[in-house]
Amino acid sequence: MKFELLGFQRTASQSLIAEIQKAQSRYDHDSEVLGAVVLEAATGAGKTVIATSVIEQLIFGSDSTEPVANTIVLWVTNDPNLNAQTARKMQEASEKISDIRLIGQGATFDAEYFEPGAIYFLNTQAASSTARITKRSESQTHTIWDTIANTVERFGSRFLVVVDEAHYGVTEKPGGSPTVVNKIINGDRPIPVFIGISATADRLNKALEQQSRLKKNVVVPIEEVRDSGLVKDRIVLAPAASLGEVVADTTFVGLAVQKTLEFEKRWAEYAAAQGESPVKPALVVQLPDRKSDDSDFRELVRSVVDAIVQQWPGLITSSIVHTFGERAPLDLGSHRTVRYMSPQDIQDATDVRVVLAKNAITTGWDCPRAEVLVSLRASTEHTPIAQLIGRIVRQPLARRIASDESLNRVHAYLPRFDRKTVMAVVGQFAGGEGGSTAEVARMVLEYTAPAEMERVLEVLANLPSYTVPTQASAPEVRRLHALATYLENDGLHAEAFSQAGSYLNARLDDEASKLKATGDLQAKRDAVASASVYELQTSLDGMVIDGERVLTGTRLDAKNIDDVFKRASRAMKDGTAEAYWAHLVGEDGDPIEAKITVAALGLTEHVVENIESAAASLIKDWFKQHAKSISLLPESDRERYGRLQAEAREPSLRPGTSVGGTIEDAVSITMLPDETNESLRLRILDDVVNRWPKHVYQDATDGMYWKRPSKVDGLERQVLQTELNDPTLLAWYRNPSGGERAVCIPYWDSGASRWARLFPDFITFHAVGEEVLPAIVDPHGIQLGDSADKLRGYVTYANQHAAAYRSIWPVTQIDGKRVFLAMHDAQTRGAISAALAAGTSVEAIFRAHGIDY
Structure with missing residues (x-):
C-alpha cells in the first residue's frame, strides 16, 4: 500500500x-x-x-x-x-x-x-x-x-x-x-x-x-x-428561528458564505503558522430535487447564485459548479452559466468554491474541503440532509486540529427547518442514518488562556502523557525505519536511516556470534539449506522392490535457497533480511552462503524476537532524545510521530501536550430548542453556579469557564469546589478525553486484553515557593469492571512520574464520604500493588488506604 x-x-x-x-x-x-x-x-x-x-x-x-x-x-x-x-x-x-x-x-x-x-x-x-x-x-x-x-x-x-x-x-x-x-x-x-x-x-x-x-x-x-482525527468533531446545525410565510433562503445563503470565508481565513492563519499549504474550503448548497428546466427551480438557482456572488468578494461564476443529473451547463441568463462537474473531481479542483447539488453527492462523495452546507430542502426531507452532512464531516488534513478547534467542526444552515423540526435531523444521526461520527452542536463556546497563565501552560505542555497502542501493532523494525526517515527528513537526526540499518546489522552479527559459540549456527544453516527426500522403489506391477528410506542432507538448489531466504525476509520484515545479506556479501561473502546464514537467523524465532526488542529499544531512545524537537514541529509532522507511536506494542511517552490556540465546548442541540442562540449564550453567562474561575482557558467576557452540568457530576463539582478553596491553587484544567490536549495514562484492560487510555478529570496547578507544581485529582466511581485495571495503571504511571507532580489523587465516595489514594507516595503505592495482586477489591483498597478528602 x-x-x-x-x-x-x-x-x-x-x-x-x-x-x-x-x-x-x-x-x-x-x-x-x-x-x-x-x-x-x-x-x-x-x-x-x-x-x-x-x-x-x-x-x-x-x-x-x-x-x-x-x-x-x-x-x-x-x-x-x-x-x-x-x-x-x-x-x-x-x-x-x-x-x-x-x-x-x-x-x-x-x-x-x-x-x-x-x-x-x-x-x-x-x-x-x-x-x-x-x-x-x-x-x-x-x-x-x-x-x-x-x-x-x-x-x-x-x-x-x-x-x-x-x-x-x-x-x-x-x-x-x-x-x-x-x-x-x-x-x-x-x-x-x-x-x-x-x-x-x-x-x-x-x-x-x-x-x-x-x-x-x-x-x-x-x-x-x-x-484518529479523520473526521470533524462537531456539526453545528443552524435552523430558522421560525417558519412563517417567508423562508429566508438567500439570507441563510449569505450566512453560509460568511462562514465559508471565516473558515478560509482561519485555515490561512493556521497554514501560515504551520508552514503548509492552506485549505480552500467549499460551500455546498443542497437544492430541491426538481428538474433543472423547471422555471421556478431555475429562478431559485439564480437567486442563490446572486446571493453568493454579492456576499463573496472576488468570486467569479466559474468557481461555482453543479452536480445535477442533467450534466449540462445551466444557463442563468445575463451571460451567466454554471458548469457541470462530476462529484469525484471537485476535491482536487481547488478553484471550485461553491457546489450546487441535488442528490449526486449524498452517497459516497469524498470532498473534505466541503465544510459548510446550506440546504434548501423542505423540512420533511430529513434523511437526505443527514446523509449529506455525513458526507462533509471529513477533516481536510485528515487529522484533528489542536491549535484552532473551530477547524474541527462543520456548519449546516437549514432555512426550511425551524428549531423543533431540526431535531428530526438529529434523530437521523442518533439512528445512524447519516453515518456520522460527529457530535451535533447548537453553538460553541470559545476559551483562550490569558497572559498570566503562561507559566501554567509551560508546565501543562511538559506533563508526562502517553500514546496508547492501537490493536494492530506494526513490526518494531518497520517502526524504526519509519522513525529514522522522519527524523532525517525533518532535520532532527542526520543519517538516521543508515544508522538504524547499521544498528540492526550489528545486532544480527551478535545473534550469529552467539549461535556460533554454542555450535548451533551451522546446524541451523544445514537445516535451512537441505531437504529430506523420501524414496520408495517399486516395480511396474506395483511390487515393492526396496523398502521406504529417507535421504537427508540433500542440498537445495539456488532457486529453493532463494525461496527460504524470502521466508526469512517475511519473518524479519521491512528489508531487514535484505540489508543484512548485503552487509554479509559486502564483507567478501558468498551471495548464496550469505542467504543461507540470513535464512538460518530469520527462521530462528528467538533471533527475530531479539531483533524486534533491539529495534524497540532504539525507538524509545530516539523518541526520548528528540522529544523536545518533535514537540516544536508543526501539527502535521507531530501527527506522523504520534501515529508511529500508536503502532507500538507498548504505551510510549509522547513528546508533549498541545497548549496553543483556543479550546471549545459545544452546547448540545437538545438544550431548550425554543430559545435563540443569543439568549442561550446570555443564559450561560448568567449560570453562575456552573461558571468556574481560574480555569487555564477562560471566556474573554468574564474570565470564567462554563462546566456543563449533568446528573452524574456531583462528585466532580464537590472536588472542584474543594480545590478552588485551596489557597495555593493557581489554575485548574478540565482534561479532555482524547486528542493532543489531553494528559493520557495507559492501563491494561484485562477484560478486553488490550491497552486502554485513562484521562484524569482534573489537573490542578499550585504555587509552591517559586515553583508551579501540577497535581492530578480524578473523581470517579469505583463500580465499573475496569476500576482495578485503572488503579494498576495509576500505580505504574506514578512509579515512573510521581516526581513530576505535587500529588496524584484518585478520589471516590464511599458511604457518603469522599476519600482519595495518595498515589504519589511510594509506600502507599506498594501497599496498593500488594492488595491488587492479592485480589482485594477496589472498594476495600480505598477503605484500607484512603485518606479523607
Whole structure:
C-alpha cells in the first residue's frame, strides 16, 4: 500500500481477510454454505482504503498473508460517479493494483467469465432490465448474468462480490421484486462470498438475516474513528428561528458564505503558522430535487447564485459548479452559466468554491474541503440532509486540529427547518442514518488562556502523557525505519536511516556470534539449506522392490535457497533480511552462503524476537532524545510521530501536550430548542453556579469557564469546589478525553486484553515557593469492571512520574464520604500493588488506604 493505514484500519483489514478466507473455506468444503462479510464503519473511516488493502493482499499477498490464487473482485454500487471515484482512490492507495475495469461506463462488455487478478466495477444502472449488457443480441453473446454465473461455476469462492453502500441494494423493491444487487448476489448461481460495506448497516444486517447466508461482521469502533482525527468533531446545525410565510433562503445563503470565508481565513492563519499549504474550503448548497428546466427551480438557482456572488468578494461564476443529473451547463441568463462537474473531481479542483447539488453527492462523495452546507430542502426531507452532512464531516488534513478547534467542526444552515423540526435531523444521526461520527452542536463556546497563565501552560505542555497502542501493532523494525526517515527528513537526526540499518546489522552479527559459540549456527544453516527426500522403489506391477528410506542432507538448489531466504525476509520484515545479506556479501561473502546464514537467523524465532526488542529499544531512545524537537514541529509532522507511536506494542511517552490556540465546548442541540442562540449564550453567562474561575482557558467576557452540568457530576463539582478553596491553587484544567490536549495514562484492560487510555478529570496547578507544581485529582466511581485495571495503571504511571507532580489523587465516595489514594507516595503505592495482586477489591483498597478528602 502507498497509503499508511491507521491502527484501526489495519485491524479492520486483517479481520476482513480472516473472515473472507474462513467464508471461502466453508464454501469450498460445502457449497451450500454461502457467506456474507459486512464491514461497518462510519463515514470518514476510510472504508475504501481498508477494502483496497484487503483486495491487494488477497491478490498479491503481503508480509503476513499469502496470495489467494484466482481471486476476482466485482465491485458494485448504485452510482457510476462513485465507481469512478473509488477506482481512482484504489489506484492512488495501492502500489500493486492496476487491472481495474469499469463496466457500463460507455464501453462494451461481453465476456464468458471475469478474469482472475482483475477488479471489475459495475454500477446497478448498467445492469438494469433495459441495459444492453443484460440482454443477448447479435452484438452481445454473453449477458452480465451469464458472466457472473460462469465465473461462479469456474472459480467458486475465489470470485468475490463487494457491494459499497450496501444498505441501499439488499432490501427488496416495493412489491417484492429483487433489486439488481440481490439479483447479482442471490441469482441462479448465488455468489459464494459476498462483502457488504456500509456506514449504516442496520438495514443491511436485517436483510441478510433473512437470507440463507452465514454472516460475519467487522465493526470499526466509532470512537477510534473520532480519535484518529479523520473526521470533524462537531456539526453545528443552524435552523430558522421560525417558519412563517417567508423562508429566508438567500439570507441563510449569505450566512453560509460568511462562514465559508471565516473558515478560509482561519485555515490561512493556521497554514501560515504551520508552514503548509492552506485549505480552500467549499460551500455546498443542497437544492430541491426538481428538474433543472423547471422555471421556478431555475429562478431559485439564480437567486442563490446572486446571493453568493454579492456576499463573496472576488468570486467569479466559474468557481461555482453543479452536480445535477442533467450534466449540462445551466444557463442563468445575463451571460451567466454554471458548469457541470462530476462529484469525484471537485476535491482536487481547488478553484471550485461553491457546489450546487441535488442528490449526486449524498452517497459516497469524498470532498473534505466541503465544510459548510446550506440546504434548501423542505423540512420533511430529513434523511437526505443527514446523509449529506455525513458526507462533509471529513477533516481536510485528515487529522484533528489542536491549535484552532473551530477547524474541527462543520456548519449546516437549514432555512426550511425551524428549531423543533431540526431535531428530526438529529434523530437521523442518533439512528445512524447519516453515518456520522460527529457530535451535533447548537453553538460553541470559545476559551483562550490569558497572559498570566503562561507559566501554567509551560508546565501543562511538559506533563508526562502517553500514546496508547492501537490493536494492530506494526513490526518494531518497520517502526524504526519509519522513525529514522522522519527524523532525517525533518532535520532532527542526520543519517538516521543508515544508522538504524547499521544498528540492526550489528545486532544480527551478535545473534550469529552467539549461535556460533554454542555450535548451533551451522546446524541451523544445514537445516535451512537441505531437504529430506523420501524414496520408495517399486516395480511396474506395483511390487515393492526396496523398502521406504529417507535421504537427508540433500542440498537445495539456488532457486529453493532463494525461496527460504524470502521466508526469512517475511519473518524479519521491512528489508531487514535484505540489508543484512548485503552487509554479509559486502564483507567478501558468498551471495548464496550469505542467504543461507540470513535464512538460518530469520527462521530462528528467538533471533527475530531479539531483533524486534533491539529495534524497540532504539525507538524509545530516539523518541526520548528528540522529544523536545518533535514537540516544536508543526501539527502535521507531530501527527506522523504520534501515529508511529500508536503502532507500538507498548504505551510510549509522547513528546508533549498541545497548549496553543483556543479550546471549545459545544452546547448540545437538545438544550431548550425554543430559545435563540443569543439568549442561550446570555443564559450561560448568567449560570453562575456552573461558571468556574481560574480555569487555564477562560471566556474573554468574564474570565470564567462554563462546566456543563449533568446528573452524574456531583462528585466532580464537590472536588472542584474543594480545590478552588485551596489557597495555593493557581489554575485548574478540565482534561479532555482524547486528542493532543489531553494528559493520557495507559492501563491494561484485562477484560478486553488490550491497552486502554485513562484521562484524569482534573489537573490542578499550585504555587509552591517559586515553583508551579501540577497535581492530578480524578473523581470517579469505583463500580465499573475496569476500576482495578485503572488503579494498576495509576500505580505504574506514578512509579515512573510521581516526581513530576505535587500529588496524584484518585478520589471516590464511599458511604457518603469522599476519600482519595495518595498515589504519589511510594509506600502507599506498594501497599496498593500488594492488595491488587492479592485480589482485594477496589472498594476495600480505598477503605484500607484512603485518606479523607
